[in-house]
Amino acid sequence: MSQETEQQFLKSYSLEDYERPSVTADVAAFTLRSKEGDSYRKEPEKVLSLLLIRRGGHPFKGMWALPGGFLQKGETIEQCAVREIAEETGVQPTAIMLTGIYSATDRDPRGWIISGAFTSVLMDPEITPEGGDDAADARWFDVSFTRDEQDDTLLKLCSGDITLTARLRENTGCGQPDFRILEQDGIAFDHAAMIAAAMCRLRQGAENFSMIFDFLPETFTLSQMQQVQETILNISVLQPNFRRKAAEYVVETDAYTSGAGHRPAKLYRKK
Amino acid sequence: MSQETEQQFLKSYSLEDYERPSVTADVAAFTLRSKEGDSYRKEPEKVLSLLLIRRGGHPFKGMWALPGGFLQKGETIEQCAVREIAEETGVQPTAIMLTGIYSATDRDPRGWIISGAFTSVLMDPEITPEGGDDAADARWFDVSFTRDEQDDTLLKLCSGDITLTARLRENTGCGQPDFRILEQDGIAFDHAAMIAAAMCRLRQGAENFSMIFDFLPETFTLSQMQQVQETILNISVLQPNFRRKAAEYVVETDAYTSGAGHRPAKLYRKK
DNA sequence: CAAATAGTGTCTCTAAGACAATATCAC
DNA sequence: GTGATATTGTCTTAGAGACACTATTTG
Numbered sequence A, B: 001m002s003q004e005t006e007q008q009f010l011k012s013y014s015l016e017d018y019e020r021p022s023v024t025a026d027v028a029a030f031t032l033r034s035k036e037g038d039s040y041r042k043e044p045e046k047v048l049s050l051l052l053i054r055r056g057g058h059p060f061k062g063m064w065a066l067p068g069g070f071l072q073k074g075e076t077i078e079q080c081a082v083r084e085i086a087e088e089t090g091v092q093p094t095a096i097m098l099t100g101i102y103s104a105t106d107r108d109p110r111g112w113i114i115s116g117a118f119t120s121v122l123m124d125p126e127i128t129p130e131g132g133d134d135a136a137d138a139r140w141f142d143v144s145f146t147r148d149e150q151d152d153t154l155l156k157l158c159s160g161d162i163t164l165t166a167r168l169r170e171n172t173g174c175g176q177p178d179f180r181i182l183e184q185d186g187i188a189f190d191h192a193a194m195i196a197a198a199m200c201r202l203r204q205g206a207e208n209f210s211m212i213f214d215f216l217p218e219t220f221t222l223s224q225m226q227q228v229q230e231t232i233l234n235i236s237v238l239q240p241n242f243r244r245k246a247a248e249y250v251v252e253t254d255a256y257t258s259g260a261g262h263r264p265a266k267l268y269r270k271k
Numbered sequence C: 001c002a003a004a005t006a007g008t009g010t011c012t013c014t015a016a017g018a019c020a021a022t023a024t025c026a027c
Numbered sequence D: 001g002t003g004a005t006a007t008t009g010t011c012t013t014a015g016a017g018a019c020a021c022t023a024t025t026t027g
Helices: A008-014 A077-090 A191-207 A222-233 A239-249 B007-014 B077-089 B189-205 B222-233 B239-249
Strands: A022-034 A046-056 A067-069 A097-103 A113-121 A137-145 A153-160 A160-169 A177-186 A250-256 A265-268 B022-034 B046-055 B068-070 B094-103 B113-121 B133-145 B153-159 B160-168 B177-185 B249-256 B267-271
Touching: A008 A067, A008 B094, A022 A191, A046 A077, A046 A153, A046 A222, A067 A077, A067 A265, A067 B094, A077 A097, A077 A113, A077 B068, A097 A191, A097 B094, A113 A191, A137 A191, A153 A191, A153 B046, A177 A191, A177 B222, A191 A222, A222 A239, A222 A265, A222 B068, A222 B153, A222 B222, A239 A250, A239 B160, A250 B068, B022 B094, B022 B189, B046 B077, B046 B153, B046 B222, B077 B094, B077 B113, B113 B189, B133 B160, B133 B189, B153 B189, B160 B189, B177 B189, B189 B222
Parallel strands: A022 A113, B022 B113
Antiparallel strands: A022 A046, A022 A067, A046 A137, A097 A113, A137 A153, A153 A160, A160 A177, A250 A265, B022 B046, B022 B068, B046 B133, B094 B113, B133 B153, B153 B160, B160 B177, B249 B267
């Protein structure tokens, strides 16, 4: 054995001897959508939205789930996540990042299935619902993500007349967001926990400016940038203070906006 | 089909139809070790150390790898990671957190194997090397983790006369640390990238005080706490300033140290 | 007393929050 | 001019870094 060459070893080696799990990638895909403008030349407000798909088959038939699917041979799990989003929306995400692995043994009644959960960002996507077996309907849900008096986390997802809710408790671990579902309504599998963790990551990325630009076009105004941060973090900051902080992350171009009914704004680019 | 019950569906459903990857958990386990004291009543300096195992079998025979192993049916991937560390050291880690999924299709010559990479912390562990087939030797390596002039990342691991090195480039992505190996010497698989990402997580956790306590006993002095942060971040801070910042994360007990050849220190507990 | 660590007070500098004031466009 | 957003400047406050100084133990 000790004299065996690597060639010989690999030839005799078989992974088939061990039982293996199925692996999926589930993606929380966020985008910002404009509310209808109330006044005639006001910049429309934005809402943070999450893509969910209504399950057409068992299990959790009729409930709403994150887009996702099985890892295929020859692709990385990131490629799998991007592929699933592209299949569903026709758009490539501008960002994709891992948020966790979900591997509880009872998480899927179909069997031993572990899932890599991702957070991703889409720019202006048109939803193209698939007519397939397991995806009956795809919709954007407005996201509300808050804490209650007991410091539990409340997740509320709204799309027209549909409202999905979950109450979760954050695992006080060492860093990474990690949630346990206390109660939920209308959300499939353990996806409510994935969504909560994704929201934490997204807010973290918006706070330190690392994910702000994924929501913006190539060039943008500082006001647009501020609106992105305010919408994701659900806060409002004073404009001069925002500019001061944002300055170190951008470089100015020599272009300006025009035709907006007010003073033109300088356009900036990510540094 | 649409009238099928969930029971019927699950009975007819088979995951066997799809090819599945093997899944492993690889763990970067850190601890702080004392250097031998130079003076007679000085507190010994500490070094950050990482557990590596010399591979006894192919592939990467004779090179050093993170402890890890295959996910078994009936356990979560976190349990798998804890089990692998416990098997190797006989100690339960005081912290364990996911740092990434490595799923490049060519990352393991044995076949389709994806790996969850974890960062963990051990308190005062005795290494108990396994006499098994694929683990010839287990050792603690002192960690050096720096940047060079081109802003590339240099990883150096030392244990006695053995020195392992790697040069990596950080992927300028959206948040999560992610490294590409430029060159390496003596480190198996893609584990150098896992170690680099783990170091980033560890430093992040030491900076915001979320992982400091995993390196400390139940009660501790502020100086011990400061030493942990300084060692992990490889910085030195002024003591009064450290105390001010640390104060909000601890509560004092009514106990004091004694017999140390200098003024006793108040013992604190994690808040 | 010497050596070593524990702990307090304070000065300065910088970053963040609040807010006043001015600028420029479309209509 | 009016309504809207863009942009600059400044006052105040909170926190971080630097540093001088005092306190308490063992040998």
